[in-house]
Structures are given as C-alpha cells and as structure tokens.
Amino acid sequence: MKSAGDLYRQIADRDNIRLAFLKAARGKQARRDVIDFRSNFEENIEKLHAQLEERNLDIGHYRYFQVFDPKKRLICAASFPERVLHHAIMNVCEPVLESSAIDDSFACRKGKGGQKAIFRAKEFAGRYDWFLKLDIRKYFDSIDHAILLAALVRRFREKNVLLLFEKIMASYQVEKGKGLPIGNLISQHLANFYLSAFDHWIKEERKIRGYVRYMDDFLIFGDDRDKLMHVELTAIKDFLQTRLSLAVKPDIQMNRCAGGIPFLGFRVYPQKILLAPRSKRRFVNKFKIYESKNVSGEWTAAELVSHMEPLLEFVRFADSVGFRGKFISRFGVLS
Numbered sequence: 535m536k537s538a539g540d541l542y543r544q545i546a547d548r549d550n551i552r553l554a555f556l557k558a559a560r561g562k563q564a565r566r567d568v569i570d571f572r573s574n575f576e577e578n579i580e581k582l583h584a585q586l587e588e589r590n591l592d593i594g595h596y597r598y599f600q601v602f603d604p605k606k607r608l609i610c611a612a613s614f615p616e617r618v619l620h621h622a623i624m625n626v627c628e629p630v631l632e633s634s635a636i637d638d639s640f641a642c643r644k645g646k647g648g649q650k651a652i653f654r655a656k657e658f659a660g661r662y663d664w665f666l667k668l669d670i671r672k673y674f675d676s677i678d679h680a681i682l683l684a685a686l687v688r689r690f691r692e693k694n695v696l697l698l699f700e701k702i703m704a705s706y707q708v709e710k711g712k713g714l715p716i717g718n719l720i721s722q723h724l725a726n727f728y729l730s731a732f733d734h735w736i737k738e739e740r741k742i743r744g745y746v747r748y749m750d751d752f753l754i755f756g757d758d759r760d761k762l763m764h765v766e767l768t769a770i771k772d773f774l775q776t777r778l779s780l781a782v783k784p785d786i787q788m789n790r791c792a793g794g795i796p797f798l799g800f801r802v803y804p805q806k807i808l809l810a811p812r813s814k815r816r817f818v819n820k821f822k823i824y825e826s827k828n829v830s831g832e833w834t835a836a837e838l839v840s841h842m843e844p845l846l847e848f849v850r851f852a853d854s855v856g857f858r859g860k861f862i863s864r865f866g867v868l869s
Contacts, residue, residue: 542694544626546586551579554621558614567614582619589694591619594705596715610706610715620719623698630689631723634730636737641749642726648798649851651748652807658744659791660804662755666762667787667795668770670780673750674716675708677728678779685731699724725749728778735773740766748798755791763788800852809852817849 544550555575559568571578585591595613600606612620635643640651659665670676679700686699703724706715714721726749736742736754744755754770756762767786774780787796794801799813809817824841827833833841 540692541626541630541690542586542692542698545622545695545698546583548579548583550625551582551618551622554618554625555579557621557625558617565614571614571618578615578618582615582622585619586622589697591698591701593619593702596706607716609717611717612715617719620702623702624719624723627690627695628723631727634689634727636730636733638737638745639726639730639733639747642722648748651746652798652800652802652851655746655753655795655797655802656804656807658746658753658755659795659802662744662791663757664755664759664762665787665789665791665795666754666756666767667797668752668754668767668782670750670774671783673780674721674725675713676780677712677714677725679703679707679711681778682724682728685727722749732773732778735777736770740769742766746797751798753795753797759788799848806853807851809849813848817845820845 555571559572562568593612593616595616597611597613599609599611601609632643638654640646640648640654682703683696683700686696690696690699699720702720703714707713714725729747729750733745733747736745742754742756744753746753754762754766756766771782774782789795791804794803794808796802796810799810799816801808801810821842824833824838824845828835828838
C-alpha cells in the first residue's frame with residue numbers, strides 16, 4: 535500500500551490543535567488542568583504549534599497511578615498539553631493506521647468496540663465447534679520500539695512524522711527500547727496497530743476464517759481440536775516470538791463453543807451472551823458504592839445517574855434482565 539505523505543503540516547495546523555483540545559477536554563471540563571489550559575487558550579495552542587514547527591516537543595510528563603478494575607494495572611497518564619498533542623497527531627494519522635486493519639480486529643477503532651467484538655465472537659461460536667483463547671504476556675510492556683517503528687515506516691513516508699512517533703515512544707520505556715504506557719491515546723492506537731501484521735498473517739497465510747482480536751485478547755475458532763491446539767498454537771507462538779518479540783500467556787483456554795467463551799467480561803455462547811461471574815461482582819460492588827455516595831449526599835441525583843448509566847449500559851448488553859432488575863429497581867431506573 536502506498537504510504538502517506540503531507541501529514542506533518544496537517545498535524546501542526548493550529549485549527550487541528552484546537553480540535554484536538556476539544557477532544558482531549560471532552561467530559562473533563564471541570565478538571566483543573568483543562569481549566570488552566572483554557573484560561574490561556576490561544577497561547578497554549580501557539581505553544582504546541584511552535585513545538586511542532588521547531589521539532590522540539592515538551593513530552594514525557596507522566597503521572598502514574600494504579601487501578602484495580604478488573605485487575606491491577608499501572609496507568610501512565612500524560613500531562614494535559616501532551617494529551618492535546620496526542621489527539622492532534624491521531625486526528626491526522628488514525629486513518630493511515632486504520633487502513634492496515636482487518637475487519638475482525640477491534641479496540642481503538644470507530645464502530646469497532648467491545649460489543650462488536652463480542653457479537654462477532656458469538657457469530658463464530660455458532661459456526662465452529664471449538665475455540666482457542668489467547669492473550670499476550672505483559673503486552674504493553676513488551677512492545678518493541680524498533681519493530682513498531684519499522685512497521686510505521688511502511689505506512690508513513692514523512693521523516694518528521696516518523697520522528698514524532700519515535701520521540702513519543704522514547705519518552706517511556708520499561709527497559710531499553712521496550713514498552714508503551716497504558717493510558718495514553720497514542721499508546722492504544724499503536725498497540726492495536728502493532729498486531730496488525732499478526733492479523734494479516736492469521737487471515738492470509740494461515741487461512742483462519744474464525745478469528746477475533748480485541749487488543750491483545752484473541753480467539754481462534756475451528757472444528758478440528760487437535761489442529762487448533764497443536765498445529766495453529768505452535769505456529770502462533772513462533773510468529774509472535776520471532777516477528778514481534780511477544781510471548782503468549784501460559785493460561786491458554788481451549789474448549790467447545792457450546793460451553794461458553796470467556797471474553798471481555800462476558801461469557802459468549804452460540805445463542806446468548808451472559809455476564810461473567812467476575813463482571814457480576816464488579817457490577818454489584820460499584821452499584822453499592824454509587825448508592826452509598828448518593829445516600830450520604832456526596833453525589834446529587836444527577837451525578838448518580840451520570841455514573842450509573844455507563845454501568846447499566848455494560849450489563850444491558852448481556853442477557854441479564856433478572857440480574858439487573860434485582861438491583862436497578864431500587865432506583866426506579868428502566869432496565
């Protein structure tokens with residue numbers, strides 16, 4: 535495919551940076567760093583424009599914190615001006631990265647979220663007898679900068695765009711030349727792009743039609759259990775290690791599709807989608823926390839609804855009317 539050119543000028547364009555601010559500030563208007571940026575808006579836009587024009591980026595100002603939802607993760611959040619920069623870059627570069635994607639890869643793509651991935655898994659569960667579920671060991675920490683940059687070179691021909699990606703990658707390393715920070719917009723897009731070569735290998739060389747990937751979680755479907763477990767798994771491990779310097783987690787799951795597929799917090803069957811037990815526990819725990827904040831007066835009714843709606847949306851997706859009704863009826867919220 536022809537690589538993209540004339541992008542750096544578009545990234546540095548002031549109107550593009552203004553649009554990037556709107557995206558970075560969405561849903562965060564009351565935060566202090568957003569308020570501070572807006573208080574000197576044109577000056578800050580000009581500062582980012584100048585950094586891009588002079589190829590002198592002020593990056594690497596990360597804030598670290600841990601989350602436990604659903605498992606312990608170290609989140610690395612860039613400063614707000616850097617987040618504006620990330621949006622400015624992705625406003626222009628996302629279509630180029632998107633052009634390398636196959637239909638059955640999901641995450642960080644418009645119209646390709648978790649629900650679409652689960653529906654696709656359900657579709658394949660109805661077609662095939664067996665599934666093989668794999669994910670990558672310490673995926674974000676294992677991404678090799680040199681391998682990623684070589685893949686980007688095949689998509690972008692402008693030296694300045696490549697240097698931009700290279701500088702952002704170099705601002706974070708868990709070891710020399712390795713790792714992308716969890717929690718940054720560009721990291722998410724680059725991490726998804728990193729496995730696009732694997733996607734094409736699976737579909738075009740291995741000729742596997744039943745395949746779904748959501749970031750580093752992926753499912754392989756087939757009717758021959760032994761071929762999946764021995765032939766395909768061996769080939770997959772070898773490709774990931776030799777081509778992408780990645781290792782598969784040892785907790786590989788192989789089972790019949792009729793028994794249900796654990797995927798993205800749900801259990802996917804050929805005819806239905808249920809909440810996984812862990813998701814039920816998370817829902818109940820969050821529901822109780824939200825309720826207590828409302829009862830104590832810490833949250834208004836409007837604040838309760840704003841937090842509750844995304845929580846409800848997650849469980850509405852599953853066949854879980856009875857489970858939802860047990861808790862939601864206490865608030866009079868339609869389920």
